[in-house]
Amino acid sequence: MSNFQVKRSDEDQLSSLRVAGFLDAHTAPILEREIQKLLDEGRFQILVDFADLGYISSAGLGVFMGFIEQIRTNGGDIKMCRMNTKIYRVFDLLGFPTLYDIVDDLETAREKFFQTSLNKGSQDNQK
Amino acid sequence: MSNFQVKRSDEDQLSSLRVAGFLDAHTAPILEREIQKLLDEGRFQILVDFADLGYISSAGLGVFMGFIEQIRTNGGDIKMCRMNTKIYRVFDLLGFPTLYDIVDDLETAREKFFQTSLNKGSQDNQK
Amino acid sequence: MVKSKTEYKLRIPSQTENLELIRAFVGLVANKVGFSEDDIGKIELATDEACTNVIKHAYDPKDQKALDVAIQIDYQKFTVLVTDHGKGFHPDEIKIPDMKEYLAELRVGGLGIYLMRTLMDEVDYKIRPGLSNQVRMVKYFIDKDDSQLVQKRDRK
Amino acid sequence: MVKSKTEYKLRIPSQTENLELIRAFVGLVANKVGFSEDDIGKIELATDEACTNVIKHAYDPKDQKALDVAIQIDYQKFTVLVTDHGKGFHPDEIKIPDMKEYLAELRVGGLGIYLMRTLMDEVDYKIRPGLSNQVRMVKYFIDKDDSQLVQKRDRK
Ligand SMILES: Nc1ncnc2c1ncn2[C@@H]1O[C@H](COP(=O)(O)OP(=O)(O)O)[C@@H](O)[C@H]1O
Ligand SMILES: Nc1ncnc2c1ncn2[C@@H]1O[C@H](COP(=O)(O)OP(=O)(O)O)[C@@H](O)[C@H]1O
Numbered sequence: 001m002s003n004f005q006v007k008r009s010d011e012d013q014l015s016s017l018r019v020a021g022f023l024d025a026h027t028a029p030i031l032e033r034e035i036q037k038l039l040d041e042g043r044f045q046i047l048v049d050f051a052d053l054g055y056i057s058s059a060g061l062g063v064f065m066g067f068i069e070q071i072r073t074n075g076g077d078i079k080m081c082r083m084n085t086k087i088y089r090v091f092d093l094l095g096f097p098t099l100y101d102i103v104d105d106l107e108t109a110r111e112k113f114f115q116t117s118l119n120k121g122s123q124d125n126q127k
Numbered sequence: 128m129s130n131f132q133v134k135r136s137d138e139d140q141l142s143s144l145r146v147a148g149f150l151d152a153h154t155a156p157i158l159e160r161e162i163q164k165l166l167d168e169g170r171f172q173i174l175v176d177f178a179d180l181g182y183i184s185s186a187g188l189g190v191f192m193g194f195i196e197q198i199r200t201n202g203g204d205i206k207m208c209r210m211n212t213k214i215y216r217v218f219d220l221l222g223f224p225t226l227y228d229i230v231d232d233l234e235t236a237r238e239k240f241f242q243t244s245l246n247k248g249s250q251d252n253q254k
Numbered sequence: 255m256v257k258s259k260t261e262y263k264l265r266i267p268s269q270t271e272n273l274e275l276i277r278a279f280v281g282l283v284a285n286k287v288g289f290s291e292d293d294i295g296k297i298e299l300a301t302d303e304a305c306t307n308v309i310k311h312a313y314d315p316k317d318q319k320a321l322d323v324a325i326q327i328d329y330q331k332f333t334v335l336v337t338d339h340g341k342g343f344h345p346d347e348i349k350i351p352d353m354k355e356y357l358a359e360l361r362v363g364g365l366g367i368y369l370m371r372t373l374m375d376e377v378d379y380k381i382r383p384g385l386s387n388q389v390r391m392v393k394y395f396i397d398k399d400d401s402q403l404v405q406k407r408d409r410k
Numbered sequence: 411m412v413k414s415k416t417e418y419k420l421r422i423p424s425q426t427e428n429l430e431l432i433r434a435f436v437g438l439v440a441n442k443v444g445f446s447e448d449d450i451g452k453i454e455l456a457t458d459e460a461c462t463n464v465i466k467h468a469y470d471p472k473d474q475k476a477l478d479v480a481i482q483i484d485y486q487k488f489t490v491l492v493t494d495h496g497k498g499f500h501p502d503e504i505k506i507p508d509m510k511e512y513l514a515e516l517r518v519g520g521l522g523i524y525l526m527r528t529l530m531d532e533v534d535y536k537i538r539p540g541l542s543n544q545v546r547m548v549k550y551f552i553d554k555d556d557s558q559l560v561q562k563r564d565r566k
Contacts, residue, residue: 003430025462026426055433057458058521065518086451093528094521095509130274152306153270182277184302185365192362213295220372221365222353261476263421264435275438279420282431320417 002027006034014045014113016106020052023060031063039067044076047109051082056090064100077101077116081109129154133161141172141240143233147179150187158190166194171203174236178209183217191227204228204243208236260327268309268321268338276305276323280334283325287332289393296373297334297393303366304336304389312340312387331375334391342383416483424465424477424494432461432479436490439481443488445549452529453490453549459522460492460545468496468543487531490547498539 004027007018015038023031038046048064064078071078079101083091091097103109131154134145142165150158165173175191191205198205206228210218218224230236264279266272277298284294301323308321322337350368351361371377376392420435422428433454440450457479464477478493506524507517527533532548 022430024426024429024458025465026429055454057429057455057462058519058525059462061521062518065516069516086447089448089451090455090525093525095513099513099516149274151270151273151302152309153273182298184273184299184306185369186306188365189362192360196360213291216292216295217299217369220369222357226357226360260423261421262423262431263419265417265419267416267418271442275418275435275442278434278438279431282434286427286431 004030006031014047015043016047016049018049022055023053024057025059028059028063035067044071044074045113046078048078048080049082050080050087053087056087079109079112081106131157133158141174142170143174143176145176149182150180151184152186155186155190162194171198171201172240173205175205175207176209177207177214180214183214206236206239208233262325264323265320268313268318270309273302273305277302287327300370300373300391301334303370307366308338312338330395332393335388337386337388339386342381342387345379418481420479421476424469424474426465429458429461433458436481443483456526456529456547457490459526463522464492464494468494486551488549491544493542493544495542498537498543501535
């Protein structure tokens, strides 16, 4: 009955989480569990696709803040893309764009990961 | 700010009203005015297209009941089409399908008008 | 899924422009407890009809007061209470229309209470004129159509 | 368009699953009085943050009580009142974060009140522990960004 979903898809080292619906204090634990699972599997390159997200509150922002340190310590990152203007405004209001890469489309977001992981032997530069 | 609209289009003697949004006690007067205007212009062949209507209450049904006698006395009719199942259920619950022609698509509704107006010299049977 | 007894209350000005908000309120709560789209639609419509009656009949038009909608949820049923503080009326004297006659005579109006009774499992009134007038509408979580509840639904 | 003084009230169980309903409630009323999509979004978010705080902080988790959201509308402003009957707190002791430091230190939480103050024109608390704790958030119909109201918005 919850109006929030996460759809995960893995592609080499990169895991994408496509979030949909409302991300608030009620649904934030769903996203939290999904990210925790990635970290448990040793996957630290995380792309969050906001294309279908309609709402975010500080409880949703808190999920990203709660993991970012551990992820970066492990050489990973959270990058974000496809936010509608309403969602972006909340991130922007709090200065989050200085801390996270937030880009328009999926392709740019992927490229940003490949750039950063080049020196770790990226074999995924075909496209 | 009201979540109800009526779009009228005339085609020979037939006037179509395309209703959209919520038809309740707040918005019923809008539809009432639109139908009154048709009658004032002597237009009694009225096709109501429900394709974009999301909700109807008894106040909406009352609009049709309020005019049907006058319309039929003047040789006209209200015919209805393209109701979604939720809207149709309300009409059905009250037995309205015995009183009104309610059909699936615009074409069938138009044909029903042309059938009835044949003996009044319909010159509009080209299509 | 549903807590033992939960209550949701809405108090708003008695104006038709608030019907949309009322439907959203009952619709969201009905959705939360797991009713089907179909049942949600019925609850929204029955509540709209009860509130439309308050807005149209309970108060002097130039003296619009508050309208209360409460939802009570227990393990077996969803109850909507619509309360006004207006002049009241005699529910027993309201003739529920015979729809065949109604349509044959091209009557207008008088469908609200009929719809409420048709859409919900139980509908009853508690009238205390000037104090509070309340209609109580119940929908059970399990459809009891073929149990003893049918008699309640079918009363005139 | 707006009546002289109008009030809308919602009372619901203090649970995160009701945040969606709360947002729909304030959003529909804010839409009705003519706010832009942008302002509606701000009012919804600020109200969500205030209610999330009640749900998370006001009551003992095993003793969830009611949460009240009221909207008052007069000719010049839209006021949201969120009231709980929980333990209360000292709003003056809550440090509003400096976002530069916050982000540099990768802190977590503590953004709710900051957001409320950023999104609304006025935010203040009336705390009476055990009785009622109320946050009052105001949005003016005319954006007074370049008037004397800015000082209120910018206070720490
Ligand atoms: N809350 C109320 N306060 C006063 N009278 C009411 C109320 N609800 C219903 N009534 C009375 O019951 C009658 C029947 O209501 P209803 O079946 O909804 O049809 P309608 O509202 O179209 O007349 C109304 O005409 C009114 O006289
Ligand atoms: N209604 C409330 N009842 C009790 N304490 C509250 C309430 N609202 C806010 N607080 C206190 O204010 C603090 C700051 O709130 P906020 O800025 O929203 O951040 P967070 O909720 O993430 O801690 C909370 O941690 C809590 O201690």
